[in-house]
Amino acid sequence: MKLFSSIAILATTVSGTILQNGQVREVVFPDTSIASVAHDLSWRTYAPSAKELSYKGRWDSKHISWWSAPGLKFGFTGDKVAISFGNYTSPSVLIAYRLGGQDWLFTNVTANSTHQLISSSTTGLNLTTQAQLPQTLELRVTNWAYGVQIAGVHVSSTGELFKLKDFHKTLEIIGDSLSAGQYATYEGISSYSWGLAAGFGNVEFHITAYPGICLVDTNCWGNPRGQTYQWYHTPDTSGRALEIYGDEPEVWDFKEHPAADIVVINLGTNDNNTHNNVTNDRYLHSYIEFVAGVHRVYPHADIVLVSLWNGFNAVGNSYAQGGAFIDEIEMVYNHYKHTGFVHYFNTTGILQHNDIAPQYHPTDVGHVKVASHLMQYIHLKFGWELGATGPEVQHDTLYWNNQQNY
Numbered sequence: 001m002k003l004f005s006s007i008a009i010l011a012t013t014v015s016g017t018i019l020q021n022g023q024v025r026e027v028v029f030p031d032t033s034i035a036s037v038a039h040d041l042s043w044r045t046y047a048p049s050a051k052e053l054s055y056k057g058r059w060d061s062k063h064i065s066w067w068s069a070p071g072l073k074f075g076f077t078g079d080k081v082a083i084s085f086g087n088y089t090s091p092s093v094l095i096a097y098r099l100g101g102q103d104w105l106f107t108n109v110t111a112n113s114t115h116q117l118i119s120s121s122t123t124g125l126n127l128t129t130q131a132q133l134p135q136t137l138e139l140r141v142t143n144w145a146y147g148v149q150i151a152g153v154h155v156s157s158t159g160e161l162f163k164l165k166d167f168h169k170t171l172e173i174i175g176d177s178l179s180a181g182q183y184a185t186y187e188g189i190s191s192y193s194w195g196l197a198a199g200f201g202n203v204e205f206h207i208t209a210y211p212g213i214c215l216v217d218t219n220c221w222g223n224p225r226g227q228t229y230q231w232y233h234t235p236d237t238s239g240r241a242l243e244i245y246g247d248e249p250e251v252w253d254f255k256e257h258p259a260a261d262i263v264v265i266n267l268g269t270n271d272n273n274t275h276n277n278v279t280n281d282r283y284l285h286s287y288i289e290f291v292a293g294v295h296r297v298y299p300h301a302d303i304v305l306v307s308l309w310n311g312f313n314a315v316g317n318s319y320a321q322g323g324a325f326i327d328e329i330e331m332v333y334n335h336y337k338h339t340g341f342v343h344y345f346n347t348t349g350i351l352q353h354n355d356i357a358p359q360y361h362p363t364d365v366g367h368v369k370v371a372s373h374l375m376q377y378i379h380l381k382f383g384w385e386l387g388a389t390g391p392e393v394q395h396d397t398l399y400w401n402n403q404q405n406y
Contacts, residue, residue, distance in 0.1 A: 018185050025185070025396070029094070032107040032115040037082060037154050044157050048086075048150040052161035056140075057206045058234050060250050064088045065147040066235045068180040068207040069188035072150060075134035078159020079125065081118035083139070085109050086149030088244065093146035096189055097139045099124050101391035104140075104189075109148060134162045143187050144180040144210060145238050169384065170204040171197050172260040174231060174294075177211030179266050183361040186395050190364050195371030195393055196264070196378075202387030204258060210236040215267035216286045220276045227267055228290045259298045262378060264345075265291075266306040272324035284328040288335055291342060302382060304343045305333055306374075311360055312353035319353040345377055368394065 018025040037043040046052065048063040055063075057070030063086070072083075089111040096104040097117050102124040109115050118125065118137060125135065141148055155161060173179050173193040181191030188194060188207065197205030208231055212221030217229045223237040234250040235241035241249060268287075271278040294303055308324040329344070336342035350373050355366030362370065378384050 027106075027396075029106045029108060032117055033109075033113050034082060034116045036084075036114055042157050043080075043082070043154045044159060046153045046155075046161050048152060050153065050161060052163045053150075053153065054164055054166070056204070058208065058252060059150075060234045062086075062088065063150040064235075064244070065141050065149075066238075066241070068144040068191065068209045069140050069142070069194055070147070071138060071140040073136065073138045073164060074153070075136050075162035075164050076118075076155050076159055077134050077162070078156035079118075079120040080116060080154075080156045080159075081137055082114050082116040082154040084114040084151040084154070085111060086151035087111050088147070088149040088240075089113075090143075090146035090148070090240065093148060094142045094186075095139055095148065096142055096186070096395070097137065098391070100136050101389070103392050104395050106142075106395075111149075114154070134160075136164060140189055142189050144177075144182065144236075145240075147240065166258060167202050167204050169200075169202070169262075170206075170258045170260045171200070171262050171264070172206045172208060173197065173264045173266070174227060175207075175209035175264075175266040176213045176270055177209070177361060178269060179207060179209035180211055181367070182211045183357055183359045184367055185364055189395065190367060192362065192367040192370035192374070193264075195368055196374045198393045199371060199375055200378075200384060200387055201389060201391070202385070206260070209266075210238070212270055213237055213267075214271045214276060214278060215290060216271050216278050216282055218276065218278065220270045220273075220278075226286070228286050228293070231290075232293075254297050260301045262302050262304065262382060262384075263294055263298060264304045264306060264374070265294070266308070268308050268325045268329065269310060272308065272310065280325065280328055283325055284331060287328065287332045291332060291336060295341065302341055302343060303336075304345050304378075305329055307344070307346045307348065309347045309351055311356055312351075321348060321351070323348075343381065345374065347373075364394070364397070 018027055052074055054073045056073060058066045091110050092108045094106055094108055096106050098104045099118060099122055179193045181187040184190035193207045213223045214220035214226040217226040225237060230237055234252045235245055270276060271283050291303060307329055310322040310324040312319045312321055333342055333344040350369050351366050355363055357363045379386060
């Protein structure tokens with residue numbers, strides 16, 4: 001888990017640490033914080049419960065974000081946008097935000113602060129014609145362990161917020177650290193889950209994943225509950241969730257949100273670790289039960305079971321991919337095969353040993369590989385069209401060789 005600090009470099013910049021191949025990547029994020037706009041008549045303020053705001057992923061009744069890469073999206077007119085963050089915002093959490101289809105920008109935010117994300121000088125603001133208004137702003141929390149609380153959204157006094165239409169399809173990824181993006185450069189928004197869902201460009205999505213969590217409802221690596229329990233609740237299994245909710249987390253109201261059309265489940269890597277004492281039989285029966293529960297909640301969804309790649313081992317002078325619960329996941333698939341709504345995605349052969357980082361998680365390239373294969377699988381099997389039209393999905397990946405003679 002990386003903490004993006006707010007150490008001042010210059011009066012208008014803050015710094016965060018991102019590691020790539022053991023080296024510190026040079027990044028400087030703009031300091032977007034401004035004074036409170038509560039009594040500034042040049043702003044119009046909307047409450048966090050405003051009907052014009054669309055919350056992506058899981059947010060609770062206090063407008064606190066949970067799980068991996070939760071977001072906020074809305075349309076607006078005018079030449080400036082600011083967001084106020086409430087008391088339950090994690091210290092210096094890194095958020096990504098973008099205007100329309102422009103590249104993502106990053107900034108650190110903290111509790112009880114206001115940040116101006118759009119101004120008259122923001123790239124792309126003046127490229128939109130009157131017929132294309134309103135503009136859109138999207139925000140995503142990058143880290144799976146931290147979160148923000150929305151306290152208010154502000155636009156210029158002559159501007160307005162507008163509710164944006166949701167896409168017609170919804171995808172949910174349920175998983176652990178592999179799906180949450182742990183150790184990827186930008187974590188949640190560098191994960192294969194993000195690449196898969198955002199890569200389609202025309203689907204709503206939720207990444208209900210948290211590092212260390214098991215499928216089986218047992219304590220794994222400090223997570224007090226497994227996904228067979230936690231998935232039905234709004235918050236994840238983080239320490240901040242325990243501080244806010246204790247042993248009584250909010251129950252997620254599935255009926256108040258669009259049902260998923262496809263659910264991708266990638267769970268079992270933590271169950272497979274001997275540290276957590278999960279037997280093969282318990283894993284199998286918990287998985288069968290969990291699939292039944294997901295189907296009850298989303299009776300019309302297709303459910304895709306992802307095989308576990310579980311790293312690589314040296315074999316002679318080469319490497320071989322490991323596996324975990326290979327037979328059990330196939331048994332779950334076979335248990336439901338006759339229903340037609342459960343499917344099996346085999347990851348064998350997608351990754352090579354150098355796609356796994358020293359912390360046993362995929363590199364950014366590894367995440368891209370898994371996402372790309374899953375996108376084609378869903379495209380070919382379910383007919384989902386690839387709808388991305390240009391906005392970037394991966395971030396800070398513009399690496400190339402521009403030397404003609406070398």
